[in-house]
Amino acid sequence: MTTLDLITREDLEAFKKELFEKLEKFNINNKxxxxxxxxxxxxxxxxxxxxAGTLQxxxxxGVLKYEKLGGIFYYAHSDIEQLLGEIGRS
Structure with missing residues (x-):
């Protein structure tokens, strides 16, 4: 004998809300x-x-400017776009 679980409209609304919250959180964390x-x-x-060697x-x-913070190198996105623009023009 099998047991049937009834899914109500409220159950679907709650699932939809939870799903959208998780998707929004995922999109925020993966910019x-x-x-x-x-x-x-x-x-x-x-x-x-x-x-890594080429980046070094x-x-x-001095082709690519950087900032070093606590042993981690950071690069401005605008500098990378500028570098790509220069490469595209040559």
Whole structure:
């Protein structure tokens, strides 16, 4: 003998509310790179599709400005866009 669970309209409304809350929270925690003002090294490497060594060379040569905070390198998104623009023009 099987037991049937009845789903009421209130159950569906509660589920919908919970689902949208989780989706909104997920979207807030996963900002796209364009929405961020500062990017970490790993994000820059993914965005530019370069290795850690290449990123280090860009820092050493002064091609890409950075800020170091507590051992973590941060790069301004605007500087990365500018670099990409210069590469596109050459």
């Amino acid at each position: 796209s790179y364009k929405e961020k003002q500062w990017l970490r090294s790993s994000e820059v490497r993914k965005l530019l599709k370069i290795s 060379n860009l820092r050493i040569k």
